[in-house]
Each structure stands twice: as structure tokens, then as C-alpha cells.
Amino acid sequence: MQEFEAGGIHPYHELLYIQTGKVQLTWLHQTYEVSAPALFILSANTPHRMVQKSVQYAYYYLELESAEESLFPAIAEARIWNALQGNLEMTSAVVRLIIDSAELLGSLIKQKQAFPVKAFETIASHDINKIIILIKHLLQTMVNPNSQQMLADEKHSFKQAIIETLMRYMETFYLEDVTLKTLVDQVHLNPSYLIRLFREVHDMTPFQYLNTLRMNAAVSYLQESKLTIQEISSLSGYGSIHYFSRLFKKKYGISPSLWREKN
DNA sequence: TTGCTGGTCAGTTCGACTAG
DNA sequence: CTAGTCGAACTGACCAGCAA
Structure with missing residues (x-):
């Protein structure tokens, strides 16, 4: 066929x-x-x-x-x-x-x-x-919580579906200006409830997950390209090189440029 | 269980600075 | 001049507690 x-x-x-x-x-x-x-x-x-x-x-x-x-x-x-x-x-x-x-x-x-x-x-x-x-x-x-049809596993899959929606959204749009509001708009939940739900399912906040994605992208650019730190920070979704540099140092203990030299 | 509020602090930006 | 770092100030994400 x-x-x-x-x-x-x-x-x-x-x-x-x-x-x-x-x-x-x-x-x-x-x-x-x-x-x-x-x-x-x-x-x-x-x-x-x-x-x-x-x-x-x-x-x-x-x-x-x-x-x-x-x-x-x-x-x-x-x-x-x-x-x-x-x-x-x-x-x-x-x-x-x-x-x-x-x-x-x-x-x-x-x-x-x-x-x-x-x-x-x-x-x-x-x-x-x-x-x-x-x-x-x-x-x-x-x-509907009052519905007799609402089984426990259905509830779980509903939460899972919401969180996966947010994760896929961040994986797709990590280069954009992702804010709590843009996430809220995806699933139509109260902001604080959204964060609590995300943590409940994934044991991290939405922005911790977003930063992990961005940092992974930055590391691969540092390893595989000759782009400047400025370009990498931009291509990884960070609006500011200052912030990227500081976040990188916090995670890896050294600046991006030093990390590239050593790796 | 879900949503709201207010306080806290991490995240982010900006300007000044240093090194090469 | 360019690339990167640092410190101060501001913003808004997050949390805890409470109400419905």
C-alpha cells in the first residue's frame, strides 16, 4: 500500500x-x-x-x-x-x-x-x-466536579493535558516573550492556579522549565557554533545578554565565554 | 477544589565599567 | 570599538493564606 x-x-x-x-x-x-x-x-x-x-x-x-x-x-x-x-x-x-x-x-x-x-x-x-x-x-x-462521570484518572489526564499544552507551547515559542499572561491565555486558568498545577505535575514552575529549555539551547550554540555571546543569548530566547550571562554563571559557575574556552 | 489578594523576592533591565 | 561583567533599581512571578 x-x-x-x-x-x-x-x-x-x-x-x-x-x-x-x-x-x-x-x-x-x-x-x-x-x-x-x-x-x-x-x-x-x-x-x-x-x-x-x-x-x-x-x-x-x-x-x-x-x-x-x-x-x-x-x-x-x-x-x-x-x-x-x-x-x-x-x-x-x-x-x-x-x-x-x-x-x-x-x-x-x-x-x-x-x-x-x-x-x-x-x-x-x-x-x-x-x-x-x-x-x-x-x-x-x-x-464538572459535580458530575458523576468525573473519574479520578480523567481528572489527572485533564491536568496532564493542561500542563503538556503549556510545555509544548514553551518548547515552540521559547524564543518569544513568554510571560505568565501568554501561558494563561493558552489554558484559560487563574495565574496562581496555573503555576500551582504546573508544579504539582512537574515539580517545577513554568519559568524554571522555560529557562531549562533556553539554557540547553544556549549550551548547544556555545558548543557547536562560533556565534558571539550576544547572538547566542538572543537565539536562545534571552532578551538581555546581561541577564543571560548572569543566569549562565549561576548555573555553571563560570561565564559563557569561559565555559566555551574550557569545553 | 478553585480562585483571589497582598507581600516577598527572583527575574529582568539599564547604565556604567573593564578588558582586550 | 566590541564583548562581556557588575551593581542598582524596577517589575512581576511566586507563595501563603484565606474565602467561597
Whole structure:
């Protein structure tokens, strides 16, 4: 079988529905091997790659416009939903509704030519909004502390998903100006609670983790390049050479330039 | 369990300085 | 002149404690 591959990274959110067959999707360092029906929700600017795993398969994907984007679940929520794919509890009325809606949307896309463009876009937009609202409703039910369905391991995986979202974010954007606010915006939690949660799961604060990433990058630049300390500090995500130099000395006991000489 | 508040201190920036 | 260090001042991340 010649394997088909699709995917990439896009500045808009995406819905990916597997109608028939079996595929493998890699998204945010997670690999999901699923059989139809499965509906993935892919956040904007997150790389993903899909590989076919059966001879017969069919899928469609939709890029979301700004109106639908405002409704789109946070990355942490998307992670939880995507992890459920291929193993959906079809006896759940809400899950049934979501899948039926995705099927209907697929039928609509097939008959796209039968509608004026504007009419097609309006109908599709309503279907997309319905699907997103249903998914968010289902996730809220899952994470509601009063819900009977909320099992201990689900709670754990929810926290894990939030922390992993933050870690992947910092791994991707460590060169940018990452602040507590940008992290908060990723998962929509209270800042102090976010830090407590991160420490609980990872035994370090978000910024300790970020600095570890940056320092690792700096060390490899010192070892493998002839860049100046100024350039390395910038390429490692430090806004200021002064701060980088001091942080480096604190960690390794000597300045960056001396470290390079000795290594 | 989750979110908020206020105090503390580490993180960050900036300007001055030294060495080569 | 460039690269790097140091010290002072400011900012905001973090923690502890409390409330809902």
C-alpha cells in the first residue's frame, strides 16, 4: 500500500473528520491511530500530520473562519477531545449528535455545487458552530466536579493535558516573550492556579522549565557554533545578554565565554 | 477544589565599567 | 570599538493564606 500523507501547520483552526477507514494523526507530539468515525479539532498554528492506515479511507477537513474561531475550544480541551477519538462512547446522546452532525456536514460538502456560495457558507457555518458547541458542552460535562462521570484518572489526564499544552507551547515559542499572561491565555486558568498545577505535575514552575529549555539551547550554540555571546543569548530566547550571562554563571559557575574556552 | 489578594523576592533591565 | 561583567533599581512571578 502506498501511504498517503497530509497535514502541515496553518494560521487557522481546523476540523478534520475521518468518514471511513483507518488513519494515524500526529498532533502536538501525540499520535492517534483511529478508525472512523473520528473527528479531530486542530488549533491554529499547531503542526499536524496524517497518514493512511487502511486501503479504503475517506475524510474531509474544514478551515474555520474568524466567527467560528471565537468559539473554538482551547488547546487543552482539544487535546482531551482528540484523545477520545477512535474510542467514542457512541451510546452517549451528545457524542451521537456530534458524529451525526459531522456526517451531515460531509454530505453538504459533497453537494456543495448545488448551492450558491453564500448559502453553502452560511449552512456550513451553522453546522460547524453546532459541532463546536456540542463538543464544548461534552467537555464541560466531563470536567464538572459535580458530575458523576468525573473519574479520578480523567481528572489527572485533564491536568496532564493542561500542563503538556503549556510545555509544548514553551518548547515552540521559547524564543518569544513568554510571560505568565501568554501561558494563561493558552489554558484559560487563574495565574496562581496555573503555576500551582504546573508544579504539582512537574515539580517545577513554568519559568524554571522555560529557562531549562533556553539554557540547553544556549549550551548547544556555545558548543557547536562560533556565534558571539550576544547572538547566542538572543537565539536562545534571552532578551538581555546581561541577564543571560548572569543566569549562565549561576548555573555553571563560570561565564559563557569561559565555559566555551574550557569545553 | 478553585480562585483571589497582598507581600516577598527572583527575574529582568539599564547604565556604567573593564578588558582586550 | 566590541564583548562581556557588575551593581542598582524596577517589575512581576511566586507563595501563603484565606474565602467561597
